[in-house]
Amino acid sequence: MISFLLCLALLIIGYFVYGKIVDNTFGPDDRETPAVRINDGVDYVVMPQWKLFLVQLLNIAGLGPIFGALQGALWGPVVFLWITFGTIFAGGVHDYFSGMMSERNDGASIAEVTGRYLGPVMQNIMRVFSVVLLIMVGTVFAVGPAGLIVTLCKNSGMSGLLTTTLFWLIIILVYYFIATFISIDKIIGKEIVLEDYSLRALTDGEDAQSEAIVKIRVDGGDEVVTGRGVSVDVMEASIKAYINGINKYFND
Numbered sequence: 001m002i003s004f005l006l007c008l009a010l011l012i013i014g015y016f017v018y019g020k021i022v023d024n025t026f027g028p029d030d031r032e033t034p035a036v037r038i039n040d041g042v043d044y045v046v047m048p049q050w051k052l053f054l055v056q057l058l059n060i061a062g063l064g065p066i067f068g069a070l071q072g073a074l075w076g077p078v079v080f081l082w083i084t085f086g087t088i089f090a091g092g093v094h095d096y097f098s099g100m101m102s103e104r105n106d107g108a109s110i111a112e113v114t115g116r117y118l119g120p121v122m123q124n125i126m127r128v129f130s131v132v133l134l135i136m137v138g139t140v141f142a143v144g145p146a147g148l149i150v151t152l153c154k155n156s157g158m159s160g161l162l163t164t165t166l167f168w169l170i171i172i173l174v175y176y177f178i179a180t181f182i183s184i185d186k187i188i189g190k191e192i193v194l195e196d197y198s199l200r201a202l203t204d205g206e207d208a209q210s211e212a213i214v215k216i217r218v219d220g221g222d223e224v225v226t227g228r229g230v231s232v233d234v235m236e237a238s239i240k241a242y243i244n245g246i247n248k249y250f251n252d
Contacts, residue, residue, distance in 0.1 A: 003081075011088065022097075034106050038106065044107060101113050110130065138235055142172050142173060143165075177235075181194065184239075190246075192218055193216065193217045194214060195224055196213075199211070199213075199234065209230055210233075210234050211237060212230075212241040215245070216242070216246070227242060227243070228240075228241050228244055229241030229242070229244055
């Protein structure tokens with residue numbers, strides 16, 4: 001408890017002291033953000049502060065509050081020091097600077113910002129790095145919660161299907177798919193019904209490619225459109241298939 005309170009105090013001090021140094025270094029001003037200046041209702045949308053806070057909290061925290069407590073129980077108070085100093089001198093600075101750089105470059109992603117200042121070679125390197133990192137993050141955000149749920153179920157004396165990692169992985173992936181598809185539907189302004197979804201492996205091995213096939217119906221019409229997507233990442237293949245089907249509908 002003493003180490004926890006000490007680290008909490010350091011975080012608060014770091015926010016007011018080192019945070020002020022970082023803020024003065026970047027020099028924020030009152031210029032309009034891309035969401036206000038470009039506001040197109042799709043990629044650039046003005047959001048209330050409470051929503052922005054929740055988005056940033058989820059992006060930054062993620063599984064941290066869960067894994068952080070587990071690591072503290074496994075390895076002791078030293079974990080609190082690592083989280084504290086890492087947040088003050090690395091995580092907080094990185095998130096603030098990358099966000100402000102994006103804001104001053106029309107909301108561009110970190111790869112595009114890198115390309116503007118360091119050239120096309122570094123831009124492509126950052127794109128590859130971003131894809132690899134996204135796959136790793138996606139894996140953690142699927143496998144991590146599934147493993148934790150299985151552990152909780154087993155500790156509660158449950159058995160059978162509820163204690164298998166595969167079952168919870170499927171539940172989590174289905175949730176991700178639904179969340180992604182609903183977002184796309186909101187953007188294009190059409191009511192899309194997913195009639196069928198299938199997935200098959202095209203190649204073998206660790207980097208095996210998967211093909212996702214979706215059948216969709218738009219605005220309750222009679223036509224059912226088939227979309228296909230291929231990727232080493234199941235989630236990416238599914239999104240590609242969904243967007244492919246939508247593009248076919250609008251182009252035909």
